[in-house]
Every structure is written in C-alpha cells, then in structure tokens.
Amino acid sequence: MKNFLTLTLLLLLGQNLAMSDERFYIGTLTDQSSSKGIYMGSLDPETGKLGALKLAVEVKNPNFLALSPDRKFLYAAICTHGGNAVNAFALQPDGSLKLLNERPSGGDDSCHVSVDATGRNVFVANYGGGDIACFSLKPDGSLDQRTAFQAFTGSGPYPYRQKKPYAHSVYTDPENKFLYSCDLGSDSVWTFKFNAKDGTLVPTDPPAAKVSPGSGPRHLAFGPGGKFVYVANEMGHTVEVFSRDAATARLTSIQNISTLAPGTDDKGVTVAEVACHPSGKWLYISNRGCDTIAVFDIGADGKLTLKQDAPSVVSFPRSFAIDPSGKWMIAAGQKGNQIAVLKIDPNTGELTAADQSAEVGVPVCVLFVPTK
Numbered sequence: 001m002k003n004f005l006t007l008t009l010l011l012l013l014g015q016n017l018a019m020s021d022e023r024f025y026i027g028t029l030t031d032q033s034s035s036k037g038i039y040m041g042s043l044d045p046e047t048g049k050l051g052a053l054k055l056a057v058e059v060k061n062p063n064f065l066a067l068s069p070d071r072k073f074l075y076a077a078i079c080t081h082g083g084n085a086v087n088a089f090a091l092q093p094d095g096s097l098k099l100l101n102e103r104p105s106g107g108d109d110s111c112h113v114s115v116d117a118t119g120r121n122v123f124v125a126n127y128g129g130g131d132i133a134c135f136s137l138k139p140d141g142s143l144d145q146r147t148a149f150q151a152f153t154g155s156g157p158y159p160y161r162q163k164k165p166y167a168h169s170v171y172t173d174p175e176n177k178f179l180y181s182c183d184l185g186s187d188s189v190w191t192f193k194f195n196a197k198d199g200t201l202v203p204t205d206p207p208a209a210k211v212s213p214g215s216g217p218r219h220l221a222f223g224p225g226g227k228f229v230y231v232a233n234e235m236g237h238t239v240e241v242f243s244r245d246a247a248t249a250r251l252t253s254i255q256n257i258s259t260l261a262p263g264t265d266d267k268g269v270t271v272a273e274v275a276c277h278p279s280g281k282w283l284y285i286s287n288r289g290c291d292t293i294a295v296f297d298i299g300a301d302g303k304l305t306l307k308q309d310a311p312s313v314v315s316f317p318r319s320f321a322i323d324p325s326g327k328w329m330i331a332a333g334q335k336g337n338q339i340a341v342l343k344i345d346p347n348t349g350e351l352t353a354a355d356q357s358a359e360v361g362v363p364v365c366v367l368f369v370p371t372k
Contacts, residue, residue, distance in 0.1 A: 020044070021051060022323050023095055023369045024330065026339065026360055027062045027076060033337060033361025038062045038076065040095045041339075041358065045325040048341050048354040057089060057097035064112045065367040069119045073141035074367075077110040077124055078102070084110040086124050086135060088143045091369075100142040106149055107131045112169040112219075117176040121147070121199045125181060130165030132181050134199045147199030154186030157214045161235060162186070168234075169219045174226035178204070178249035182217040184234060189217055189242075191249040209251035211240045219273060224280030228302035232259070232274035232285050237266050239274065239285055239294075241302055254303065259285045259294040261309035266290075273319050278326040282349030286317040286331070293317065293331065293342070295349055310351035313340035321366035328354065332363035339363055 021042040028035035037059040042051035062076040074097060078085040084105040089097035107129025114123050122135045122143065134148035156162025166185035172194060173180065179192040179201055188208040192201040211217050215236030220229055222244075229242040229251055237260050242251035259271055269289035276283050276298070283296040283304060295308035312320075314333025322329050322344070329342040329351065341356035 022325070022371060024321065024323075025056060025065055025074065025367045025369070026053070026332065026363045027065045027365035027367070028360060029063070029334075029362040029364055030060050031080070035361030038065065038074075038089075038097060039360055043323055043328060043330065043341070045323060045327060048328050048343055048356055050341060050356045050358050053358050053360055054095070056095060057099065059087060059099070062087070063110060064365045066113045066115050066122070067367060067369060068115050068141065069117060071369055073100070075113050075115060075122050077105070077113040079110045084108055084126060086110065086113060086122060086143060088122075088137075088141055090141055100140065103135055103143040103146070106133045106146060107167075114171055116172045116194070116196055118196045120196060123170040123172075123179065125167040125170045127166050127168055127184075130167050130183070130185060132167050132170050134201060136199045148201040150190070150192065150201055150203075152181075152183050152186060152188070152190060154183075154188060156185060156187045156216070158235070161216060162214070168217070171220060171222075173244075173246070173249065174222055175246060180220060180229070180249070182220055182231065183208075184216040184218060187211050187213055187215055187217065189220065189229075189231060189251060191251070193249070204249050206250070209242060209253070211253075212236060212238070212256055215240065218271060221274045221276045221283065223276055223283075223298060223302055230274055230276070230283055230304075232271045234271045237269055237271055237287070239271075239283070239296070239304065241304060243302060254301075257296075257304050257306065259287055260290065261292075261306070264290055264309070272317065275320065275322055277322060277344070277349060278324070284320065284322070284329070286312060286320055288316045288318060288334075291315055291317060293320065293329075293351060295351060297349070307348070308350045310342070311353070313342065313353050313357065314338050319363070319365045321368050323368050324370045324372075330366045332366050334362055334364055337361050337363070339366065
C-alpha cells in the first residue's frame with residue numbers, strides 16, 4: 001500500500017510538472033519539406049528545456065498562426081497553389097487541433113493572420129493579392145462571413161520587389177479601434193477605423209503612413225502602452241519608429257535605425273520578425289541571411305539603441321516568439337528545418353544560446369499559448 005501511494009504521488013508530481021510547461025505551436029511549409037502541418041511543443045520556463053514536437057493537425061502550408069483571446073481557438077493563413085484560405089481550429093485538451101472550417105481568403109499568397117481583442121473577428125493579409133480581409137467568427141470559433149475587404153494601391157522605387165502592393169501583415173491596435181497593415185510593395189503602413197461589432201473597416205485620413213522609400217515594411221510591433229509602433233523593414237534592414245496618436249491612428253516617424261551591427265555585409269540579408277519584450281524594455285528583430293537577432297534598448301521617448309547582434313542559432317530566422325515568462329525565445333530557421341531556444345537575460349535583455357533545439361520541416365511561425 002505504501003509503495004502504491006508513493007508511486008501515485010510521483011505520477012501526480014510528474015503531471016504537475018508537465019502542466020507547468022508552456023505550450024507552443026509551429027506553422028510550417030509542407031510543400032517545401034517533409035512536415036505535415038501544424039506542430040505543437042512544450043517549453044519548461046524554468047530550464048528552457050524543449051519537450052518533443054508532435055503533429056497537432058495535418059494541413060497544407062499553415063503559414064502564419066494566431067490565437068483567440070480566450071485561448072480556445074487557433075487560426076492559420078493557408079497558402080497553397082490550389083487556393084488560399086483561412087482555417088479555424090479548436091484546441092483540444094491534449095494540445096491537438098480540430099479543424100472547424102475553412103474560408104477562402106479572397107487573395108493570393110495568404111501570409112499573415114490575426115484576431116481582434118474581442119475574439120469575434122479574424123484578419124488575413126494576402127501578400128500576392130496586395131489586400132486584406134476580415135471575417136466574423138461564430139460563437140463556436142468557426143469562421144463566418146467575410147465582413148470587409150481592402151485592396152491596396154501604389155508601388156515603390158524597386159520594381160523587382162515593389163511593382164505593386166504586397167500586404168504582409170495586419171494588426172489591431174491595443175484599444176481595438178484601428179487596424180494597421182504593412183504593405184511591402186508601396187512602403188506603406190495602411191490604417192483603418194475598425195468596428196468590432198460588425199467587422200467593418202474604413203480608411204483613416206490620411207490612409208497610410210510611409211516608411212523610407214524602398215524599405216519594404218513587413219511586420220510591426222506596438223511598444224509599451226501603444227504610444228509607439230516599431231516597423232520592421234524587410235528590404236531596408238531597418239526598424240522605423242513611429243509615435244502613435246491613439247485617437248486618430250496617425251503615425252509620425254521619429255527614428256529610422258539599422259538592424260545590423262556596423263560593418264555587416266547586407267548582401268542577401270532581409271529583415272523578418274519583430275517583437276517587444278513583455279517588460280517593454282527591449283525590442284527584438286530577426287535578420288535573415290546573416291542569421292542574427294538584433295536586440296534594442298527602448299528609451300522613455302520610444303527611440304531605440306542597438307545593444308546586441310546575437311546569433312540566432314538557426315538558419316534564416318523567419319520567425320521567433322518570446323515565451324509568456326519573458327525568459328526565453330524560440331527562433332524558427334526556415335532554411336535549416338530547425339527551431340532553437342535562446343535565453344533572455346532578465347537584466348539586459350541580451351540573448352545567449354540555450355543548447356536546446358528540435359528538427360521540423362521549414363518552420364515559419366512560432367506561437368506560444370499564454371498560461372493566463
């Protein structure tokens with residue numbers, strides 16, 4: 001009896017330890033690798049140790065992922081030769097994903113997806129189409145009708161990349177009143193008034209903010225309190241800092257700073273992901289080609305100071321995500337078929353390799369599930 005109780009206690013302890021791990025999902029490109037869809041993994045927030053990766057759901061080319069505010073549903077931008085779409089999934093108790101339904105995205109090369117703060121609307125950016133769309137959601141998390149569609153206009157100074165609009169990402173602001181979308185093709189960050197009740201979008205006046213010509217904005221991140229916006233410029237190897245008027249959505253450029261360390265050869269280098277640390281002290285941006293992650297201090301005025309050019313460990317870091325504890329980062333190497341863990345110094349924000357990695361075919365997005 002004593003041995004049985006001891007064994008039971010050990011099993012319960014093991015379950016509690018497992019439950020303390022942080023769950024994350026990985027979007028992959030299945031047509032370029034042996035991957036089968038969206039994978040799930042776990043990270044021990046105390047040690048940075050990775051658990052084994054498992055297939056959460058089989059689906060073709062789940063490019064970018066987004067989670068509902070209540071953490072019950074996951075949405076994926078699907079980019080295939082046969083058609084582009086948004087897929088809705090329900091999270092299961094074991095972490096696997098159950099397909100709820102699919103809707104055509106309305107454009108080509110669906111590359112980014114996000115959810116509004118109410119959890120009633122999903123947005124998708126279509127890179128090749130140069131447009132964005134909004135879909136309402138049913139109470140069960142499935143996709144309902146398309147409520148808005150906005151096609152962009154314009155071009156940039158580099159015809160080989162900017163002959164037309166290329167919508168790369170879409171985000172609601174912290175107040176859930178405006179929508180921002182990065183357009184690599186026209187060097188624009190388009191802004192819209194957003195009505196969460198009916199999912200409609202109305203262009204603001206002016207309709208967009210411009211980054212430096214030829215920069216090619218890709219993704220953005222909101223700074224502490226939403227007062228500042230940090231735009232990662234894929235082609236310009238820069239991050240452009242904007243102050244933000246929360247009442248009008250207007251962006252005013254206050255800084256444009258390189259994401260590369262002095263003397264870095266920028267040939268073949270493109271900027272990808274950007275994220276603000278949960279503390280609001282640091283900003284991180286990935287540089288593909290030289291395979292580094294730039295670490296910036298965020299000043300009280302919102303401006304940035306480059307403090308570290310850290311090796312990303314992975315090859316071609318298209319995406320990364322910071323875990324909910326703020327202690328760790330997982331970088332996804334698109335060309336190396338690998339994810340790797342980096343440790344975040346709690347005092348400086350600087351990154352060091354954690355000697356934890358896992359193989360997965362062409363990872364392009366990492367998404368943590370918050371525990372609270």
